[in-house]
Amino acid sequence: MADGHIRELVAFKIDAEEFAVDIASVQEINRAVELTRIPNAPSHVQGVMNLRGKIIPVVDLRRLLGFQARAADKQSRIMVIEIGGLVAGFLVDSVSEVVRLPESAVEAPPTFAGALDADYVGGVGKVDDRLLILLNLQKMFLAAGGIAPD
């Protein structure tokens, strides 16, 4: 892609880390609601929620990305994301802003050591002195037991 191309991303936080996903894939952002746990589901599936009459699974991104679990609070948000006809919620600590990032500011993912699973990272974006980790939603979906689009 050309350098002049601008990417619009939704930035959110887990602990002190900042992440981002493509804005086009985000349907809506909700406050955390009370979820219903699904017994025997994968551990990162926090439960299911009622999204205006539809029942959708909610993935705890903390768990999926290897952070320590903690209870949702007032800042917690559920990002409703659709990929390839599937809808799921992703629970994050907080949603900060929409970031416009030129393609040139996005770098290939470095190899991570430790907590973060490198499989889910699509790149790293630089905004001023902040680093945004761009998440690979399709892989996240796969990991969540969802069906990734072709």
Next chain:
Amino acid sequence: MDDNATKLAEAVDQLALQMVMIEPDDLMALGSLLRDFESIEKISLESDFGPIVAVSGALKKLVEKAILNELKDVQKGFDLLGRGIELLQKYLSEPNESQSPADRDSFWKEMESLEGIGKPAGFEAAPATESSSRETFNLTEDGQVYTDFISEAMEHLEAIELSIISLEQSPHDKEHINTVFRAFHTIKGVSGFLNLQKINKFSHAVETLLDEARNDRLAITNETIDFILEAVDLLKNMISDLKGPGRPDPSRFDIESHLAKIKRLLEGISLDEPIAGKQPLEGIVSTKVAVSGEDLSTTPKQAVDALREQRRGDSTGSGATVKVDTQKLDNLIDMVGELVIAQSLVQQNPVFSTINDQKLSRDISQLKRITTELQKTSMSLRMIPVRQTFQKMVRVVRDLCSKSGKKAELVLSGEETEIDRGMVDALYDPLVHMMRNAVDHGIEAPAKRIERGKAETGRVDLRAYQKGGHIVIEIEDDGQGLDRARILHKAREKGLVSNDNGLGEHQIDNLIFEPGFSTAEKVTDVSGRGVGMDVVKQAFEKLKGKVEIFSTEGAGCRFVMLVPLTLAIVDGIQVRVGEEQYIIPAVFIKETLRPAQEDIVKIHNKEEVVRVRNSLLPIVRLHNLFRVVPQKKNPWEALIVVAECNGQQKGLMIDDLIGKQEVVIKNLGETLESVKGLSGATILGDGRVGLILDVHGVFEIATAA
């Protein structure tokens, strides 16, 4: 100017107007254009307006070509059409003036060169370019017409089945013959139009046969009826082949032998008589009696007539119905459900009760009434009458009878009873099976019936009615009833029972639902599919329903099947397990009890069982299954829900009963479908998600553990 000339002038002016608005792909408009040209041609022929006859005849052919999409150059073709109409207008407005010959000649010249339509006023119908090898239908281009044809043809074929069976009962009823005839006619017309030659050829042949019958030149015999039903099946196969993946392959279907049968029927030769000796097969196939070549080329007029007829049928038959995408319907129902929840949340808001405003509370009650009504209406959108499914059984019974040599009449009642759309398909197979059972095992052979003092023709009743939140479907035959001695014998032989002394009549009857049980003494075409009544029972259990038998030896057998009104709603018991709540479908629950401590026994120090009256039931600790911390550790402190499924009973241990509730079943979503022990979810009154227990699954997990 005489009357005819005025009429013509009017008609031509009308045509000119139509020409302005016509689109080359608007078949309906082209059809009406064709009809207009025809009438102009006819009137002018009567009045001997030579040139008009020629021009309108040529234009008619042009339109036919346009309909068949055979115009070499669509734009020029339509230009020509316009010029032709102008020419007609001129002829009519100034009949005595000499025409400008240049205009006229160039018109004919272009007609000739462009589309090969010459001046001579002949009446050869469609151009003879339709070679038999041309089954090149462009699926992508004409997709819509094509899929419409498939679904409509299927509907027609089903309609034929129904009328043909009425026809069998009253063979002289012209109305029935006509109905069947019209249906074949339509199929023939449209298939010809779509250039599906094999279907066209075959339906045409059957139509010819029916035409003979219609004109009293052929008697409707059982043989004819059998044949027509066969023809319906063949056409069904040919048509469903069209919608399959890949290119349809009409050569798979052997219509020649059927065409030969038609010929024999037309000649009054019984189909049973061997063909060889009478007439060599080749001779039959090649002779052109029933299906002569020129008959076959469907003229555009026929095609258009057929389309027209179809359209007429649509508008009268389905009256005021709308076809709606089921996805949209489900969305609507979802949203209405949400509305009801939102409404009740508002009403239950504590702030609301502190407001003392009459108008507000009146308005809120009104809102509640409306939402409730809306919910009822939206749920009813899912419901359709069982009529179609029932009527299909008429054919099933008929086929069964003709195969087994028995005589039986199927009497339907309560066809208007409505049932969930999703349920209709699920009911079909078990019903067919039950019909088989009734005819094959229930109804006796005619001779035996007479011997027993019964009417020669057996009677099978198929009834539907609503009872509470369920639909009851009953199948009752006046046959021999279940032979309990034989059932017991068979069951013992197959090792299904070891000690049959204690078995009551009802229990013996229910043995026929055991897997691996089948009492048919010989494997027949009818019953010999290797599946027994256990399949039926399973099918109904899957639908969260059940089957019961009431049999009187010698007098007949009655099966009563209970299914919920809809697959979308389940009657559930809400229970608490630890901190969590689950919904158990009520249909599986026998009873709920708090056992005494001495009724809990541990077998081999491992498996826990509870004594309920005379039986010991394994206990399933749901909290272990769902990995929650229970509030009550011991079964005698907790509650046991006795659940039954697949003939097994188990005691499900729960902490508490919360209440009984009708809930709308929702999918857990593709991502979570594989979670065992849950069959779905629902949205509870407070807007949260509640999980519905899958009793089948829970039993499986518990057995495996």
